[in-house]
Amino acid sequence: RPWDHPKMTELYQSLSDLNNVRFSAYRTAMKLRRLQKALCLDLVSLDALTNVFEQSGLKQNDRLMDVSEAVGCLTTIYQGLERKHSDLVNLPLCVDMCLNWLLNVYDTGRGGKIRELSFKTGLVSLSNAHLEDKYRFLFKQVASVSGLCDQRRLGLMLHDAVQIPRQLGEVASFGGSNIEPSVRSCFQFANGRPEIEATMFLEWMRMEPQSMVWLPVLHRVAASETAKHQAKCNICKECPIVGFRYRSLKHFNYDVCQSCFFSGRTAKGHKLSYPMVEYCTPTTSGEDIRDFAKVLKNKFKSKKYFEKHPRIGYLPVQTVLEGDDLETPVTVIRLVPVALAPSPSPQLSNEDTHARIEHLASRLAEMEFKNGSFLNDSSPNESLEDEHLLIQHYCQSLSGESPGSQPQSPAQILISLDSQERSELERILRDLEDENRSLQSEYDRLRQKQGLGGLGALLLAPPTMPPESPRDSELIAEAKLLRQHKGRLEARMRILEDHNRQLESQLIRLRQLLDQPQQEGRVNGTPALPSPPPPPPPPPQEESHPLSNGGPGGLRPPEPTGDDVGTAVPTNEDTAGGLTSVLPAQQDTPGGE
Structure with a gap:
């Protein structure tokens, strides 16, 4: 910016810190508030401006002011302000920066001229006055002697007003520079009359139309700077809340500070689509009761209701894509006066x-x-x-x-x-x-x-045939994966079956080994005795006792028949011989003692 004052350049750079505010109306208002303080316009009253305008003879809105006239008018304003606030006002710096800002807003081509209406609109918008007093003053500048205003003059005033957010790069959120939809909205609110009165204009402005919503938000930002609310933020736990306080109308005792609200943060269970009420001053008991009733009423509404019925904090105007156009052969709204047409400025040719x-x-x-895109996950x-x-x-x-x-x-x-x-x-x-x-x-x-x-028809297709569509290739790949998984499961089943057979064979072997000591201990119905030390092996020419014949290892004796029961009593020699032949065989078995 070669035309900017060094302090103005620093001020513009500091405004970039506010770009993290997600909502354009608050972002614009906070930038304007910082600009207003830097230019000391928050100390200038509307009465002082009106007196200076009358003394300087600023009565023709379409007349062009040169830089010398603007400097003289600004010097008069800040001289009166310096007498009241000598410690806050630097007269040369304030005049230079305010002139720099007015040229940036209303003389982008640096032609060195500003319309009187633009000069007044810029200063009054950032002055220290009540909101409705500003509305009345702006309407009075474009109204006729009878106090009525037509579409053309209202369009000129709104066009000058919307240049203020435009200079900050925020005009798109307020309907753009085309003010025809706003003019149409105002006159539709007045039942289509060709001219409107000040009362109709004030009623329309109280609804905060989209093109002018930044101005009432600026007043709320200024009012909330010193406000302290006896509440705790449910997100960052700040207590007390300083600045704006946002109370949920869906949950009880849910409050959010302005820092969390501007950054778009929410607590668990709360959606951005839920209704909230803003307070720039401490609440009264009546407001608390009113909000309690609203929360109780909203408790019976579902989430889908709030998503389908979002609350808009301003009056939306009809966009340029809808409705009839105002540029008819009968009424043509000219946003730029004829006197500005032959200006040699290079930027006016690119207007x-x-x-x-x-x-x-x-x-x-x-x-x-x-x-x-902000409320939904698009x-x-x-x-x-x-x-x-x-x-x-x-x-x-x-x-x-x-x-x-x-x-x-x-x-x-x-x-x-x-x-x-x-x-x-x-x-x-x-x-x-x-x-x-x-x-x-x-x-x-x-x-x-x-x-x-079925699926096999796709799997049996020739491998050289390319898939006819991405869906075919996906089905073939899925079928191959299923077949591979099936093969792995079958191989694992075979391994488990082999392992099961091995376990069954080992179990049978263990049962046999457990049964052997019990059967050999019950020879002739006598309990098993501890085995004596093993005697020397018998001579090779002697034959083994009949008890050595039979089961594995020669341990299982022959089963007695019915005739032998109770009649055949072995002698001591036979018993000793049987034990002599059995013990060596028992030591050879795995289960021998």
């Missing part, structure tokens, strides 16, 4: 270009509002595609056009954009229809294949 860029920016802001790619589409429209409108063929009004811009959008939408519609037909045919083909052979 249409800047107006079209602002128009596209307002279009983008409207799309974000309709899509609910994809960021969709908003980027919308923005790229708007930029593409703008580049196409600039390419190959002579200055005489460029649209000269918002209505002509709208017509050109509508024709381009219509062709683009028709092309997208044709592409979607083609894609729908291809998907339908692919779906029918897959249904036929599934009816013939």
Whole structure:
């Protein structure tokens, strides 16, 4: 900014710290509040401004003021302010910075001239006065002698007012620089009268129209700076809350400080779509009772109700894409006076270009509002595609056009954009229809294949045949994975079956070994005795006792028959011989003692 004062450059750089405020109205108001304090305009009363305007003879709104006139008027204002606040006002610095700001807002081409209405509007908007007093003063400047105002004069005043957020780069959130929708909204509120009175204008401004909502928010920001609320923030636990206090109308005892609210933070169980009430001053008992009743009423409403019925903190105006245009042959609103047309400024020749860029920016802001990109979880790619589409429209409108063929009004811009959008939408519609037909045919083909052979029909297809669609390749890959998994399960089952058979054979062997000591201990019905020391082995020529014949290891004796029971009593020699032949065999077995 080669034209900016060094202190003004520092001030603009400090305003970037407020870009983390998510809501544009508060972000703009907080920037203007910092600017207002830096220019000491928060100390200037409306009466002082009115007296200076009358002394300087500023009575013709369309007349152009040069820099010397503006400096003289500002010097008079700050001289009176310096006498009251000598410790706060630096006269030369305040005059230079205030003039610098007014030129940035209303003389972007640096032609060195400002309209009287613009000069008054800028100073009054940031002065220290009641909000409705500002509204009355601004309306009086454009009203006729009879106190009535038509559409053209109201449009001039709103156009000068909206240049203030435009200079901060925030105009898109307030409907853009095109004030025709705001004028239409005001006169529709007045039942379509050709001229409105001050009372009608004040009633419309009390509803905080979108193009002017930044001004009442600025007053609330100023009022909340010293406010202390006896409440604790449910997010950062700040107590007491200083500044704005936001109370939930969905949950009891849920309060949020301005820092958490501006950053978009929420506590568990609370949605951004839930209704909240803002307080810039401490609450009264009546307000507490009223909010309690509202919370109790909202307790019976579901989450979907608040998502479908969001509360808007301002009066939305009809955008340039809707309704009838104001630029009719009967009434033409001229936002720039005829005297400014032959200005040699290099930027005034590009005024249409800047107006079209602002128009596209307002279009983008409207799309974000309709899509609910802040409240809903919409994809960021969709908003980027919308923005790229708007930029593409703008580049196409600039390419190959002579200055005489460029649209000269918002209505002509709208017509050109509508024709381009219509062709683009028709092309997208044709592409979607083609894609729908291809998907339908692919779906029918897959249904036929599934009816013939199921999933196996896809797996038995020749490996050299490429997949006809991404869906086919996904089905084939899924089938291959299922077959591999099935093979792994079958191999594991075979291993488990082999292991089970081995365990069964070991169990049978162990049962046999456990039964052997019990059976050999019950020879002839006598309990088993401790085994004596093993005697020397018998001579090789002697035959083993019949007890050695039979089961494994020669341990199982022959089963007695019914005739032998109770009659055959072995002698001592036979018993000793049997034990002699059994013990060596028992020591050879794994279960021998």
